[in-house]
Amino acid sequence: MTVPALDLQAVRRVFGPVVAVDNVSLSVAKGEFVTLLGPSGSGKTSTLRLVGGFDPLDGGAIRINGARIDHLPAYQRDTATIFQSGALFPHKTVAENVAFGLRMRKVGASEIADRVKQYLDIVRLSGFADRYPAQLSGGQKQRVALARSLAVRPAILLFDEPLSALDLSLRLQLRAEIKSLHDQLGFSAIYVTHDQGEAMALSSRVAVMRNGAIEQIGAPESIFHAPANEFVYTFIGESCCLPVRFGDVATDSAGAPVDLHLEVSQPPGEARLYIRPSRLRFGAQAAGLPNRLKAQVDFVEFLGEANRYHLRAGAVEVFADHPGPALHAAGEVVDVGWQSADMRVFR
């Protein structure tokens, strides 16, 4: 069995009464790209900072290439972080920034020059070597930060929400660049983000975190298609939630009956039905489907590629995406239908 690039065993970090990282165990194989995904306060950045050595560990063990490193200060760990702010040195040129880590590692001058050139080429900033960070755009700064971390060829790269300060189009562009760099260079990485799109697009594996613990870890596809629990389901991908009480007839939270037909009958009691809005079908398309709901169109949002219909059946609100021209106007009563495989019920 090969030694993983990074191995966390029951890692723990406590801030006063708050357990920020609660017995997290995680292993990153060589060349693997693992994302820690979660809402703010879920402990993903805290976990990353423990690996980087910026915060002390309150329990557990961290190994890089098999060797314990949790007792070492940050500057003796073979990690390199790409910070959200970039944290470039403003008084150093782009080339000096990239060379910094190499100088600290006592790499020879000629090799430093080679590697600076190589990694600036890789992030497509060859012409910017003599500029200062203040002369660069936000995206360029993050590319320099990336080159600076890549240049030291660390055992593991740590990405701390590197794209969250950028605007959308730049974010998508840099996301694709990081992906292609990973394919080219095969570095091992932990990537922290609250953006599920980034997590899905980049990762070999995604770890969904909440309250300092990992809720589910697996390939992006398995997380998306087979979420382990309600939190993971709602956090990954869009979903609409139908809070329903099952009894003789299905009712909404206020007790009013809802015209809902399910293929598999549910035991009585409160339940939450989740469906992806893109899997809902309307009118004639809904007719042959085993699960149906009669609802009134509240209003319609134009999303570009599709229309989003906000529907209401009593107190139950649903939204459904449908490509093409608007089919129904506000006020119309329509049938919506879905396959049983597209629905999840949580109680």
Add this chain to the structure above:
Amino acid sequence: MTDDAGFTAARSTRARRNRAAPWVLMLPALVLVVIFFGLPTVYMARMSFNLSEGAKLFTPGFTLANYRNIFSNEVFTDAIWTTVKLSLMASLATLAIGYGFALLVWLKPAKWRLIFIGLALCPLLISEIAIIFGWWMFFPKNGLLSFSLLNAGLITDKISLMYTEFAAFVGLVYLTLPFCFFILLSILDGLDKRMLEAGADLGASPLTTFREVVLPLTRNGLLVAFSQCFIFTMGTYATPSALGPDTLWTLGFLVQEQMLGRNNWPLASALSMVLVVSVGAMMIFTRALSAKRATLHV
């Protein structure tokens, strides 16, 4: 056509106004500076060329005798040297202590910050005279310092540091420390603390990160703080006179003596001009040392 001409005229009027705007906005401050700082300095410069004869405060005229006197008389040249030396030492010491203190406050968690800033503000709330009285209880033979050292077993006999150059030095450092501290803290607050982590992350020890990152980025702030301390200590009169020995003749002391004791206003003015010029020279010097790259920092 006429309309176009009208718009062109309106545009050029607007452009003229935009050019004038900075000056108009600066005017009130400029007037105050000229009236309260510029004119008195010009008057003092003129006074330094007047004659002093007999018992009169001054006799209008033009002579270089006052300056010749200052630069030929050992009493005055020694005083210039003493003042510069004392100010330099006090400013450097202030800078070292203030920088350490500011770094500490910058690095510590925010909850400590207010306490430290409050402590640094204290000396500014007390008048220089009151502070001098405080030192008078601290330095003498039966003062707090002697008592503490004796009780700590560090000395066997009571000592007095009152009326020594060291006491004057300590007094000056104490006086300028808050200013130095606040200047440096404001510079440090402008830095992204993540840079320290980035330094460590790339393999630099804390000391190396300090040398490679923090020091170059605070260099200009250090120069500003140093100039501020130097200007302050050069001109201060009360503290060195009250705490130092009778033989500690600073420029401030001599100005006072010539002005009030000897009624020689022209000579007092000439001494003051020497002070003004040496402070100006120090400012030009520190400005020249400022990093050229400074303009590129955010």
